Amino acid sequence: SKSKYETEAVRIALAKIVGLMQLGFGGAGHEIISANLSNADGTDLDLMLRGQKRDCAYGFCDIRQFTDTVECLQDQVMLFTTSVGEIVHQSVHDNRGEPNKNIGDAFLIVWRPKHKDLHTKVVDGALTAFRRCVREIASSQTLQLVTNVPAVHKKFGQGMYRTKLGFGLHFGWSVEGPVGTPTKIDCSYLSPEVKIADRFEAATKIYSSNILMSGQFYDLLSDHIKVGIRLVDHITLKGGHKPFRLYADDRSNLWLKINPRLVEIYGAEAAYEQFSKTFHEGIDAFIKGDWPTAWQKLEGAADFCPKDVPTKLLMKEMKK
Numbered sequence: 001s002k003s004k005y006e007t008e009a010v011r012i013a014l015a016k017i018v019g020l021m022q023l024g025f026g027g028a029g030h031e032i033i034s035a036n037l038s039n040a041d042g043t044d045l046d047l048m049l050r051g052q053k054r055d056c057a058y059g060f061c062d063i064r065q066f067t068d069t070v071e072c073l074q075d076q077v078m079l080f081t082t083s084v085g086e087i088v089h090q091s092v093h094d095n096r097g098e099p100n101k102n103i104g105d106a107f108l109i110v111w112r113p114k115h116k117d118l119h120t121k122v123v124d125g126a127l128t129a130f131r132r133c134v135r136e137i138a139s140s141q142t143l144q145l146v147t148n149v150p151a152v153h154k155k156f157g158q159g160m161y162r163t164k165l166g167f168g169l170h171f172g173w174s175v176e177g178p179v180g181t182p183t184k185i186d187c188s189y190l191s192p193e194v195k196i197a198d199r200f201e202a203a204t205k206i207y208s209s210n211i212l213m214s215g216q217f218y219d220l221l222s223d224h225i226k227v228g229i230r231l232v233d234h235i236t237l238k239g240g241h242k243p244f245r246l247y248a249d250d251r252s253n254l255w256l257k258i259n260p261r262l263v264e265i266y267g268a269e270a271a272y273e274q275f276s277k278t279f280h281e282g283i284d285a286f287i288k289g290d291w292p293t294a295w296q297k298l299e300g301a302a303d304f305c306p307k308d309v310p311t312k313l314l315m316k317e318m319k320k
Contacts, residue, residue: 051177055119056189057111057126057169057217058197059097061088061133064164064205065156066105072151080146081105084163087140091132095125100189108197110189112176123171123220127213127249130167134210134252137163164254168200169213171220199237200246207232207248208255208309215245227251230276231283232310248310250276255309262304275304279311291318 063069063084070077085107089099092109101108109129111122137143143163152161172193179188200212209232218229228251236243250256250272258271266274282297295318301311 049178051175051190053173054112054176054189055116055171055173056113056176057097057122057171058174058189058194059092059109059111059126059130059167059169060197060201061107061109061130061165061167062201063105064166068155069147069152069161072149072155073146074151076146076149080143080163083140083142083146084137084165087136088133088165091129091136095129095132096122097126097129101186108189108194119171119220120222123169123217124222124225126169126217127211127221127225130169130211131249131252133165133167134254137165138254165210166201166204167211168197168202168204169211169217170194170197170200171214171217172196196237196244203235203246206309207246207313208253209248209250210252210254211249213247213249215247218245218247230279230310233283233313234287255307256305257307259304259306271304275301275308278304279308282311283314286314286318294318 063081069080073080081104085102088107088109092099095111097109097111099107100110109126111126113119113122140163147161147163153159155161170193172191174189174191174194176187176189178185179190180186196214200214204210204212212232213229218226221229229247229249231245232248233246234243235246258268258275262271262274265271278297279301282294282301285291285294285297295315298311298315301308302315305311
């Protein structure tokens, strides 16, 4: 806007700079900015700041079939990716999370508790944000319009394409601080724990689940938020030795379909509760090594959800 006085022009310019810095550095970057502004020794940037060790919740999400989608959309891919990012970032922001990195088709989100007592509030917010992302992406009119083009129909089939994301969640430690050079700097979170959220997101393709989370994340959730979540496996990540409990969020799982015949008999909610109870009994027996009982229970679970992938994977493991 036009200004009458030079001081007003400076104020407007500073407001824009502040806005751009917030966009560039994110919520965690204020330590980098404040440390450099308070250093009056010289005009050079000081990037050699000590990192801070923090316990955080990490969320990683990735757009499915992105390479094929880019080939179809060409120059419209920016509108597509920005539309997805807007849903993810707004859901995260409304639930006290901070978008940290955008890597084209992938987003890293961090939830930083201010006190140890707030760990439960942080993980509740993280799962709530990702559940909302699944719902809003599935129902987004903008995404449906952007992908309603001949090239997409030719590649995926007429009316077959749906924008889908996989989400991984984990809670653990990391070191927060500036990484980069005077040419480009980012506020980063460095730790093997951050990578676990990424690996769990990749596992959503194996388990056909929209949201997967670690045992460390699940244990911190409030009891009412845990409804609709089930333990689906114990896994060891490639290159690691420590086993992880792997939980799937059925409340947001677009692939989970209950047998219509049993829905008519029990009702939708009771049918899912029966399926979940039977599956839990099956996986408990599987972990204890009582495989005859595990097989019987998992067959019962398969009656309720014939296409449930975690059930099939456990039965395949026992067969092998």
